[in-house]
Amino acid sequence: GAVVSQHPSRVICKSGTSVKIECRSLDFQATTMFWYRQFPKQSLMLMATSNEGSKATYEQGVEKDKFLINHASLTLSTLTVTSAHPEDSSFYICSARDPRGYTEAFFGQGTRLTVV
């Protein structure tokens, strides 16, 4: 199967600062990537769909200016949490589909963000 790599796996930042999370497709080109947020013992909540070379599509209720998504190449999408607050602390996961005939999505390892 395809490999999606997410970095960092853990990050702690101070309130008011910004933090960037990277999602890379290592062995395929991903025109679309998905960003999720997951609270403890809950399901995945789709935040946005990241499209290479164009603006991301955000789900209802997700603040575009707080969660900046950039998909500048076919192998890299980034999620920047701006002016982070403690309530932004969560587990963030990216995924992508490999267009080479796979039906399933492949997931990054996830990033645990703690804002102090």
Added chain:
Amino acid sequence: AQTVTQSQPEMSVQEAETVTLSCTYDTSESDYYLFWYKQPPSRQMILVIRQEAYKQQNATENRFSVNFQKAAKSFSLKISDSQLGDAAMYFCAYRSAGAGNNRKLIWGLGTSLGVNP
């Protein structure tokens, strides 16, 4: 809009026994995909099994099999010979078929499976 329902928040099974996790979904589409994903304590999402709606035959992957009932919109997962490593959150997910890689997954709330030694 499509929905996915997992009615069992928690389940447990004895090691070496068999357990079935339930999943129902609602859709008006005729062509779609269904998935079971496993999320162990590491929180890495792992595909367990997939089913194409146009296939009548139930998918199987080693100890994992599904009971896909298209008319009833049911997609249960059976784990045979349960192992300690099967303990995890299990999510059922739906995706529309069709061209393009931007079709999003619709997720159930998950079932937490414990395996007792």
